Amino acid sequence: MAKLDADLIIIGAGTAGLTAAQYGARANLNVLVLEQMAPGGQALLIDILENFPGNISNKSGFELVQDLHKQAEQFGAKFMVESALSLEKDGDVFKIGLGNGQTVTSHTVVLSTGAKHRTLDIPGEDKLSGRGVSYCATCDGPFFKGKKIFVVGGGDSACVESEYLANLTDKVVLIHRRDRFRAQKALAERVIHNPNIDVRFKTRMLEIKGDNKVSSVVLERLDSGEIYEEETDAVFVFIGSIPQTNLVPGIDMDEGGYIITDQSMASSMPGLFIAGDVRSSPFRQVVVAAAEGAIAAHSVSMYIDALKGESYL
Numbered sequence: 001m002a003k004l005d006a007d008l009i010i011i012g013a014g015t016a017g018l019t020a021a022q023y024g025a026r027a028n029l030n031v032l033v034l035e036q037m038a039p040g041g042q043a044l045l046i047d048i049l050e051n052f053p054g055n056i057s058n059k060s061g062f063e064l065v066q067d068l069h070k071q072a073e074q075f076g077a078k079f080m081v082e083s084a085l086s087l088e089k090d091g092d093v094f095k096i097g098l099g100n101g102q103t104v105t106s107h108t109v110v111l112s113t114g115a116k117h118r119t120l121d122i123p124g125e126d127k128l129s130g131r132g133v134s135y136c137a138t139c140d141g142p143f144f145k146g147k148k149i150f151v152v153g154g155g156d157s158a159c160v161e162s163e164y165l166a167n168l169t170d171k172v173v174l175i176h177r178r179d180r181f182r183a184q185k186a187l188a189e190r191v192i193h194n195p196n197i198d199v200r201f202k203t204r205m206l207e208i209k210g211d212n213k214v215s216s217v218v219l220e221r222l223d224s225g226e227i228y229e230e231e232t233d234a235v236f237v238f239i240g241s242i243p244q245t246n247l248v249p250g251i252d253m254d255e256g257g258y259i260i261t262d263q264s265m266a267s268s269m270p271g272l273f274i275a276g277d278v279r280s281s282p283f284r285q286v287v288v289a290a291a292e293g294a295i296a297a298h299s300v301s302m303y304i305d306a307l308k309g310e311s312y313l
Contacts, residue, residue, distance in 0.1 A: 006032040008300050009096060009106040011084045011247070014041020015286050016276030017112035018068035019293030020300075024110075025075035027301040032104065033072070034096070036083040040065035041114050042277070043286050047138040047164050052287055061286070087247040092307060094271065107307060108300045111248065111259070111267075112276040112293065115241030120152060124208035125237075132214025132234045137161035141168050144234045150217055152205055153238035154178055156285075159187040161238055166196035173232070175203040177222060208235055243278045254280040265296035266303075273299055 008024045010017045013035035024031040038044075046061030055064070073079070083099035087109065094109050117135040119125060125133055134140040141149075141161075145168045151158055154176035162174045174191065179201050181188040191197055206227065207218040216231045243258045252260040252268040258280035265273045275292035277284050 004093060004105040004107060006030045006078075006104070006106040007304055008032070008108045008110060008297070009034065009094065009104060010110045010112060011087075011096070012041065012112035012114055012244075012276070012278075013039035013069070013079070014112060014114050014276055014289065015043050015065060015068065016114075016289040016293035016296075017041070017110065018065060018072050019290045020110045020112065020275055020297040021072035021077035021293075022068065022075055023294045023297035024300060025072060025077040027297065029297075029301060029304065031072075031077040032106070033077055033079045034082055034084050034098070034104075035079065036081070036099070039069045039079070043289075046286070049286060051285070064286070084247060089269065089271070092271065107304055108271045108273065110265075110273045110275055110293070110296045110300065111278060112274070112289075112296075113244035113247070113278050115243045115277040117237070118240045118242055120205060120237055120239065122205060122207055124210065124214075125235075128208055128210050128214050128235075131212060132210060133208060134234065134236050135238070137164045137236055140234070141165050141236075145169060147171065147233035148231065149173070149234045149236060150175065150205070150232045151236045151238065152176075153240075154181045154183065155238065155240065156183045156187055158238040159183040159191045161236060162191055162197055163187075163194065165236065166194050170196040171198075172196055173198045173200065173230075175200045175205065175219065177202065177204045205235070241277060245278060248272065256280070263295075264299040265292055266299060271303060273303075 007029040008031050010020050010033045013033050021031050021033050043061035043065050048058045049055050084096050086097035088095050094106050096104050148171040151162045151174045166172045202222040204220050209216045216229050218229050220227050259274045260280045261274045267274050273296040275296040276289040
């Protein structure tokens with residue numbers, strides 16, 4: 001095989017990418033990880049990883065990914081702070097164009113680019129982003145201690161972040177347009193019974209008002225059609241994510257735009273493996289991302305053996 005920059009290039013250094021880097025390097029592969037920002041991904045925003053197996057000391061997401069990063073480097077993975085702007089395949093070689101004008105090559109790629117937060121797309125949201133509108137409770141919640149906070153969403157993230165914010169203030173209002181949460185039952189029950197959280201189902205937000213900072217929101221009760229305005233100091237939005245698939249528009253995806261793989265994390269493009277929140281999955285958690293990263297790296301190793309004609313049968 002031709003000499004390339006790496007056996008495996010990993011795009012994205014969240015939990016999935018960092019785990020893939022560790023497992024790939026441990027398999028004696030030449031691993032290069034591309035990350036346009038600091039390693040960690042969305043796990044950096046998790047205050048306490050209470051449900052991560054074995055994490056009885058309640059490490060934060062930041063602490064976990066710091067450890068994952070160190071482990072990957074100790075096993076020999078190399079990291080480059082750079083954006084991947086393009087990805088194409090020429091025969092058995094992947095060519096990745098970088099933001100600095102360089103092109104790096106590899107036999108395989110693990111795409112672990114994750115997903116970005118979804119916005120409400122309502123008047124005032126963009127204007128007041130960073131001025132009371134936020135998508136990260138652990139980042140911005142402490143600015144609103146004792147203040148009134150609205151949270152929008154009905155999934156795991158909305159419930160977990162509402163609980164975090166309820167430790168900072170007794171005036172959290174969680175609204176969801178449906179009549180029940182889609183979050184895990186244990187999370188939903190904790191939120192519903194939290195005295196610091198006012199849960200309002202069948203309610204949606206129509207507008208966020210304020211000049212230099214959030215001052216009020218316009219809400220609609222979906223069961224009655226009533227529209228009313230209510231004062232608040234902040235709005236935190238947790239309504240899902242948009243998978244980051246712009247590098248691979250032609251491969252198989254589900255209705256939500258997440259990439260479909262088989263059990264080995266292989267995509268419809270040979271040599272391209274997928275792990276983490278960008279992958280079509282019924283359950284997105286840090287522990288799932290780590291497992292997918294490990295499986296993807298293992299599959300990469302077997303794929304490269306096959307390219308060399310050294311498959312173990």
